[in-house]
Amino acid sequence: MVSLDERGRILIPKDIRSRPKAKLFNIELLEDDSIILRPVVNDVMKLAGKFKGLLKCRTIEELKERREEYVKERRGL
Numbered sequence: 001m002v003s004l005d006e007r008g009r010i011l012i013p014k015d016i017r018s019r020p021k022a023k024l025f026n027i028e029l030l031e032d033d034s035i036i037l038r039p040v041v042n043d044v045m046k047l048a049g050k051f052k053g054l055l056k057c058r059t060i061e062e063l064k065e066r067r068e069e070y071v072k073e074r075r076g077l
Contacts, residue, residue, distance in 0.1 A: 020039040021039070022039030022040055024039070024040040025037040025038060025039055025040060026038045026040055040058075
């Protein structure tokens with residue numbers, strides 16, 4: 001069992017929060033007010049170390065667009 005603090009934060013026990021290998025999560029509120037956290041582990045996040053400035057992308061398409069912009073900026077185009 002966990003509770004909200006005065007700022008609305010929930011402390012997730014270490015044994016639970018250390019299991020997912022992600023630091024970014026999507027949150028979903030269900031009709032019955034249940035909350036689901038789903039780790040974001042996709043191709044974009046796997047490339048995070050190589051393309052640090054592109055972490056805001058959530059799809060491969062967004063990543064490709066941002067990569068093109070990044071390359072143009074670096075080349076001064």
